[in-house]
Amino acid sequence: MFETMKRTLDARALAGPDTPVLLMVSGGSDSTAMAYLAADLREEDAIGPVAMLHVNHRLRGEDADADAAFAGEVAGALGIPFFLCEIDVAGMAARSHDNVEAVARRERYLAANEALTSLCQHEACPLADGRIFTAHTADDRIENFYMRSIVGTGPGGFRSMRYQNGPVVRPLLDATREELRNYLVQRERDGKPVVCDADGNLWREDATNAHTDRFRAYVRSEVVPAAKAWNEAMPASLVRTMNLIADEDDMLEDLAGQAWDETVEPVGEDASGSEGFVLLPPFGAVARPLQRRVVLRGLKAMLGADTRIDAASVAAALAGFADGAPQGGYTANIQGDLAVSANKHGVRVEPMAAFRARRKKDR
Structure with missing residues (x-):
């Protein structure tokens, strides 16, 4: 997993030895693995100074508080500066009449940008050089692909997630959730620093992931397993397909940019x-x-x-x-x-x- 993440960062020029990195860590398996991997990358001088952010949306009561405590312990074990942000997402959504998940995402990234600014100021690094690492995996990208297939999208939408979108970088898009969980288990077996929650788990499990009344959870639990049943190699083959689509999408975007400059008047x-x-x-x-x-x-x-x-x-x-x-x-x-x-x-x-x-x- 270390080599997979480093290869993704290097091949796509997503971060380098001097890049300040803010890790968005929920406490789930993917982001917990990312925290350990990023700490190892920092030790190898593959990335610059690292800090961690956990956002408590206050949607799951004591479980949410336990997630925050777990993330803080991971940061402490790795010697990484830790930012904790608590947001009453349900209250904000009720007052604004917005979707809870949309509010949570918006506030989460606002907090991330503030934390990245603080990190860059502390390290005397230009903010433009800073990056926000999120733990989206090949599984998340595949889920997005099928979700867009169901509701419809433009051709570029089938590239699904980008490896980089502004300061946000997704260094684990070439790894699966299963691979990351296996990495955590192996890390413990190898005697490397790990943190366990009160029940001895290497990561925190969000119970809402099992609910199929939400679109993504339905695709995750019903659609993707059915596709894998037809082709066990589907994750790798679909990622390759999405990367091919992404290459062509980038080319068309460049051509569209030229057309804008030549045929549009703002x-x-x-x-x-x-x-x-x-x-x-x-x-x-x-x-x-x-x-x-x-x-x-x-x-x-x-x-x-x-x-x-x-x-x-x-x-x-x-x-x-x-x-x-x-x-x-x-x-x-x-x-x-x-x-x-x-x-x-x-x-x-x-x-x-x-x-x-x-x-x-x-x-």
């Missing part, structure tokens, strides 16, 4: 298009797969990177072109209360309020 001063964008007449000659990606890029800039963009919204923007040319007089209202309008100068996407103000002014 509204306002923000070059990202956050205030709106105009698809210029030459956009009509761009290949349709790249057109979709260009529009998706613009809509995410306006609505937020984490927003799930409706396929209907992309199609409505593209419908402003016909036979490769803007269709004057075309209008549409899409998600986020955005207006799409076309004239001979191109197809414009902007907030509905801005569209109405322009029309009123023109009158």
Whole structure:
């Protein structure tokens, strides 16, 4: 596992000897294994200074407190600085009427960025050099693949998880959960430092993982085992397939970026298009797969990177072109209360309020 994690970091240039690393550790098998492996990598000077963060979402009472205590003991055994953050996720979700899991994820990464900032300041390292390690595995990636297969996704969605997304790095995507658990057991047998909970377990088990009323848990317990029954080598073969998809997705994203630069005019001063964008007449000659990606890029800039963009919204923007040319007089209202309008100068996407103000002014 040490070589697997190091190979992933090196091959993809995810971290190096001077990289400050914040570990997000829940206490489960995957993140506990990552903590031990990261400590060994630090000893080998393969990564820079290391700290650990545990976020207690206060959703599971005494079990959540025990998870936090376990994570703290792991950090102590490894001599790693430990950040503990407690968040009343249920209360926040009730007040905001948001999904509990979405709130938990948002707050968890906010805490991680704050902890990484503190680590970098303490080590006198540029924040841009810092990385947040999460313990997502090949199993998580495979589950995402099947979840997206069921609900639908764009072609790039089938790459599933990225090895790196901004400062967030997933160094265990080439390892399975079973391999990591075997590593923990073997580590104990080899007499290396390990921590056990009150029941003698090498990691904490989240009982909610066994519930099949949640989509991911259903895919984990029902869909993936059925796929493995047909092909025992499915995990390795599917990871290879997702990496091939990722390579092609990266290439298409680069081409879409070029198409954006050459055929799109951002509204306002923000070059990202956050205030709106105009698809210029030459956009009509761009290949349709790249057109979709260009529009998706613009809509995410306006609505937020984490927003799930409706396929209907992309199609409505593209419908402003016909036979490769803007269709004057075309209008549409899409998600986020955005207006799409076309004239001979191109197809414009902007907030509905801005569209109405322009029309009123023109009158």
